[in-house]
Amino acid sequence: MQLNFKEIFTAFMVLFAVIDIVGNIPIIIDLRKKVGHIQSEKASIIAGLILILFLFVGDSILKLIGIDVNSFAVAGSFIIFFIALEMILGITLYKDEGNNALTASIFPLAFPLIAGPGSLTTLLSLKAEFETQNIIVALIVNVIVIYIVLKTSSKIERVLGANGINIVRKIFGVILLAIAVKLFTTNIKLLF
Template structure:
């Protein structure tokens, strides 16, 4: 195992920015009001399981349909770019239709809010750049953060306030935008050579 602190921190920050659990606190609070109790530990564990499973199966799935990791990473960089734009500009480019559910812990919280298209694409994009063990550690660290944020979402929302959440979203949006550009540049070179 070749654990690299820089890779773990970078992968952690990228996933943290894409998952945007702090920015999703208002949504979590709304889900709690709408559906009652949300099992924070269950949501975090299921989201982590989905992400790690996709980290291993996603590449095989791509090769099955004839797409290499570098092409997927370039596509992923576009998704990260648009997610970053949403965060920075405060707009919504893509919106799922809301469905009524009895329990919000698994759907829509664990999937697709936490382990959604953005985070799954990001995982395979990261896999093109980093060692898998470092990505797994980054996912597990994010699962811990997700659990803590979900467990204390009401307190965090009251403490940070709407302005604080907006500032955090914009800061992580800029970081994510820079990472998207770097990911695109690194993988487009490999595709063109």
């Protein structure tokens, strides 16, 4: 098993940008106000387990319904493209209406905020390009960062302020947009 640090770093950055935990700090703070306490450990571990499980069985599910990873990666590039547009333009294209949660730590925080459609699609898109062990390391590092951000979200908000969070969100949006274009061009060639 050979670890490739370039792949790990790239996969980490892609997942970090898609999950957008820093950009979600206002949502996390709002959840804290509504429910009083968020179990950061529980949310991080459950999100990590969902992501790792999907990394391994997502491919099988696709094969079961007759879709190859490259087609899914092209579709994923569109989702990543639209998430990037949301981040850059400050608009909302995807709106989750569900609000009957047993606990805010699992729903909507672990799923779908952290392990949502964008991150699940991104995982399979990354799997089309990178080695699985590198993606797992990137996922674990992301889960650690998510845990730290959840634990320190109110401090981060005070330090960055609303404008700082918006700037970080837009920077990651531009990075994500470039990644979406690269994913699309790489995988569309493989389809034809």
